[in-house]
Amino acid sequence: MTSLYLHIPFCLRKCLYCAFSSRVAPSALHGRYVDALMCEIDFLQHHPSVQDPLKTLFIGGGTPTCIPSDQLTSIIDHCRNTFGFSAGAEISVEANPGTVDEGYCESLLMAGVNRLSMGVQSFFDEELKILGRLHTSSEAEGAILAAKRAGIANINIDLMYGLPGQTPKSWVLSLEKALSLTPQHLSLYQLMVEEGTPFQVMDGKSELLLPVEDEILEMDEITRELTENSGIIQYETSNYAIEGKQCLHNINYWENLDYLAAGAAAVSFIKGVREKRTTDPNHYIKQISTGKSVIVEEEQLTMEESFRETVIMGLRLKRGVSTKNLLTRYGLTPEKHYGSILTRLQHLGMVEQTPSHLKITDKGWPLSNQIMAELV
Numbered sequence: 001m002t003s004l005y006l007h008i009p010f011c012l013r014k015c016l017y018c019a020f021s022s023r024v025a026p027s028a029l030h031g032r033y034v035d036a037l038m039c040e041i042d043f044l045q046h047h048p049s050v051q052d053p054l055k056t057l058f059i060g061g062g063t064p065t066c067i068p069s070d071q072l073t074s075i076i077d078h079c080r081n082t083f084g085f086s087a088g089a090e091i092s093v094e095a096n097p098g099t100v101d102e103g104y105c106e107s108l109l110m111a112g113v114n115r116l117s118m119g120v121q122s123f124f125d126e127e128l129k130i131l132g133r134l135h136t137s138s139e140a141e142g143a144i145l146a147a148k149r150a151g152i153a154n155i156n157i158d159l160m161y162g163l164p165g166q167t168p169k170s171w172v173l174s175l176e177k178a179l180s181l182t183p184q185h186l187s188l189y190q191l192m193v194e195e196g197t198p199f200q201v202m203d204g205k206s207e208l209l210l211p212v213e214d215e216i217l218e219m220d221e222i223t224r225e226l227t228e229n230s231g232i233i234q235y236e237t238s239n240y241a242i243e244g245k246q247c248l249h250n251i252n253y254w255e256n257l258d259y260l261a262a263g264a265a266a267v268s269f270i271k272g273v274r275e276k277r278t279t280d281p282n283h284y285i286k287q288i289s290t291g292k293s294v295i296v297e298e299e300q301l302t303m304e305e306s307f308r309e310t311v312i313m314g315l316r317l318k319r320g321v322s323t324k325n326l327l328t329r330y331g332l333t334p335e336k337h338y339g340s341i342l343t344r345l346q347h348l349g350m351v352e353q354t355p356s357h358l359k360i361t362d363k364g365w366p367l368s369n370q371i372m373a374e375l376v
């Protein structure tokens with residue numbers, strides 16, 4: 001499986017909670033960045049691990065759709081000309097309300113995009129305002145409807161819970177609104193106050209009215225009920241999909257398999273080596289234009305580290321981690337590696353070994369963070 005991640009590090013405005021690598025930049029920089037990105041794609045063409053056409057392409061950010069649609073589609077065309085796409089390849093683009101209309105989505109569709117991930121976060125204007133989002137709830141709804149009218153048949157909606165001022169009741173309404181738009185996929189993330197964000201400063205001054213733990217647990221329960229009732233099935237810690245619409249690109253990531261990457265701040269993982277690229281788009285462009293490396297950090301995992309990482313990432317999936325694949329890849333089984341720690345978790349009914357996978361049980365699922373902390 002060949003997967004490629006491309007990063008577009010631009011947004012129209014920085015949200016107050018955001019720790020992603022993204023910035024507001026003049027449109028002149030967008031064009032120069034796209035040119036540099038295409039140069040890096042050319043360079044990747046000769047990577048020894050590229051033998052097959054791409055099975056997944058994921059363009060994330062930032063807000064990829066804050067650059068003009070012709071720039072974005074030229075990147076996709078360039079990938080097609082450089083690597084080719086396999087039959088049924090998944091081509092995903094992240095978008096934000098306020099940056100896409102029907103025409104924009106049609107251009108993406110014509111370029112081969114078959115999955116659009118819309119960052120909505122909340123269907124409450126008050127919550128959106130607190131987050132520093134640029135759009136309103138009705139603009140988010142309008143963007144999703146526009147994508148549907150354009151013919152995009154696989155839409156993800158990103159929502160967040162645990163927001164300042166959010167209550168279980170407002171979470172019900174946000175989630176119900178999202179479900180009423182019949183997305184094929186939902187990503188539901190709990191807000192984390194990240195280092196270096198304005199939210200961290202506000203939290204330090206006790207200015208964020210975050211929900212208490214009981215309310216978070218209630219929101220988790222609401223999520224379970226509402227998603228189950230609407231046939232959208234949880235397949236990963238934060239991800240839900242109707243049958244057949246699970247995100248293949250991210251499954252590749254959770255299975256800790258190789259993926260290529262290009263762009264400022266993009267991280268690739270090939271044969272146990274993780275390479276991080278410079279986060280500054282100006283530095284990225286300069287390095288590319290002078291033929292220098294954009295890699296600023298390289299991490300080579302030992303087999304044991306890689307094994308543990310594969311187990312932890314795989315346990316995020318509801319189906320768990322394939323023990324056969326672990327044996328083939330590392331010559332190791334979880335029993336052999338973890339010994340009594342695993343036996344204890346099994347006796348407590350937190351994890352179970354099916355004929356093919358090691359997985360967290362329904363009983364263990366609410367405690368998955370603690371379970372993973374024991375196995376890390």
Ligand code: SF4
Nearest residue numbers: 011014015018022062
């Ligand atoms: S739109 Fe997304 S990437 Fe951009 S600032 Fe907001 S949270 Fe960060």
